[in-house]
Amino acid sequence: MTTLVSLQLLLYALLWLLCSAGLRLGRAAMLHWMGYALASAGSIALIAWRPDGPVWLTHSGSSLAVMLSLVLAGRGVEVFMDLRPSDKPLALMVLVAVLGLAWIGPHQTNARVALMSSLNTLLLLLFLARIRLAFLAEFGLPTTIAAAMPPLALVGLNIYFVSQALTGANFDIAGDSSAAAGAWITTLVAAAAFNYLFLFLVGFRLVGTLRRQARQDKLTGLHNRRAMEDRLQMEWVRAQRYTKPFTVICVDIDHFKLINDQYGHAMGDRALQMVAHALQATARDTDHVSRIGGEEFLVLMPEADARSEGVALAERLRQAVAALQLQASANTTIPLRASFGVAQSHPDDMDQERVLRRADQALYDAKHAGRNCVVLHQDAQRAPATGD
Template identity: 35%
Template sequence: MPTFTATEIAFLMVACQQAVLALGWAIGAVVVPIDRRSALQWACYALLTGSSVLIFIAASQTRSEELRALANLCVATGIVLMERGVRQFTGRPAPWWPYALLVVGVAGLSWLGLDPGYGALRVAIVSGLVALLCALTAWNIYVYARRDLGLAFGHLLAVPLLLGAMVFATRSARAVVSPYTVVAELAGNSSLNIGSAVVFLVTALVFHLALVALVGMRLMAELRRLSRTDGLTEVFNRRAIEEQLHDEARRAVRSQRPFSVLMIDADYFKGINDRFGHAAGDDALRHLTRIMKAQMRDVDRIGRFGGEEFVAVLPGTAATEALNAAERLRDAVLRRPWAWQGEVLPLTVSIGVAAWRGPQDEVPALLKRADAALYRAKALGRDRFELGS
């Protein structure tokens, strides 16, 4: 029966941990609506790093340099998959070929490492590359957490990888400064190996927990987005646009900057549904929404208020500018007819405009003026806009 050193026992714990994590990500890729490609790459990362530990133990038991080289290759490939998975998850994918070249390079260095004279060179370069990949992944996680998810503590999620990068960078530096010492330590039951195993055990667990936290926060952000988005037109729903309107009113009170509201209604929309069916009506609304988005500024907000009625909030816009915006929108809709099943049909809109009058002007009153102006525009013949009084 083989006996295990303290180093090998520590690495066995790492292997068991990685096997459990690999299984968890594989299950998550199947049952949780996340980026499955990222989850599968993280599962492969955990599987490869766990396998590398077992191969390393076998290499120590058999004194096999070939197995040691294979373990290094598994580690490098696993780290590559980890970094690729994070890039995929954060929406910053990169081409495969640089990573493929890196893995091929590590394979070549591992083969060189079979010669004892090149052992320190292998350790220095492979550890340096792994440190670089860990640092790049930490940066991607930090940027995604701060910029995309708006997390003030995004740097904390990157800490485990930064610690891993420091460990590998230290090993790389020591291989350059004291090559024979490092090679001897890595081959035996040294404090360096035991410490590396313990550090990896802790940082790997915390890193995977950070990934789980990122997945959970993305799911929460997506659920929040869906709860505020109209499913048909993909603009704000009524509740969300009302929230935007109240937020803008509060900003206007603080800054004394004006804002305006457009209430937009598709003319003769019921006739489209009656003549062509609801699928055509849905397509007409999507067509209208695309035009509105193209005409609005980045700071403007559009929401579906109900049926064929929309509301646009225009920050920093006084009455005259709002009337100009309404005319541009009306003209853009008229100039871009809607096509359905080979038939080109004109669409027009009626628009009610209401401008904020000051701190005493509450949101319900503002909407009431915009609504009254909209119905006045319809009563006067449609395809026009009116200012609420």
């Protein structure tokens, strides 16, 4: 049984090594879990070496290796969940374990088991308390319950060890008794559940990250054109079904090519980031802001009237952009300006492209009206502006 468990843990260590070599996302956590599997396999190898090996190594050393494996596993989970590792309490418990083992000695089996199993129980409960809220927030209740099962099984096993030690029972984990077999099976199943669960979560998070990256503009952090088109399609369907119009605002940075030509693309990128942040910060919580290409952005306002709400928001956005100053050098600042075209969906629109074309036409009119202004489609009335 010890050989089977040790071999399984070595395979888990190899699995995490290969994953960490191929994936950057979660690499620090995976290296922790590789260390956990190696430490666990080492502790089992030391237990299997009894009674031929040095008693301080096969008894005290194996106990410390078990504790080290739990520390690495739990700390890896904290890193995976972007939590600050609880290093101080961990270091304190490891210090207590080292001093306690040195004082008890390797021959006092019951005292050693009671000490180390108690500390292991505290370790497991500490990690469970630390990660539960983060798990609930990211993965939901079912996954949180599944993640809690392996450490809770080990908590139960360690409590059993403590009770055996305190009652003076002659329990040998390296023996052939049914209790020893049950302990190894529990360890085997808990290790399998832990490693497969987190392998799944690594893949789940990777897929989620790839999906977000496919829908996010890397430079500004806003939604990209693909994400905007999906959202626009949803709003168009809803508008057709419930006859509630939506508004789109096309935004284009004025004289952006001059910024790139005179000050370089790095300064142009900085201008895009500043404008994107201003748009996102000024838009309502229910609005969707996207970068749809080059220096052009789009603001989607669900269930909004263009004349009463769209123009008002576009003017606030225009003022927010006009307040920006791009620092090109110690003595040179570049004022940023943008033009805005506002349009509303119509019940007879055949598709969402119709409202986009109207907003784009309004933006074209804003450019020809002198830039740094807001134009509403159809009536082409210029919204109030403070000037360049």
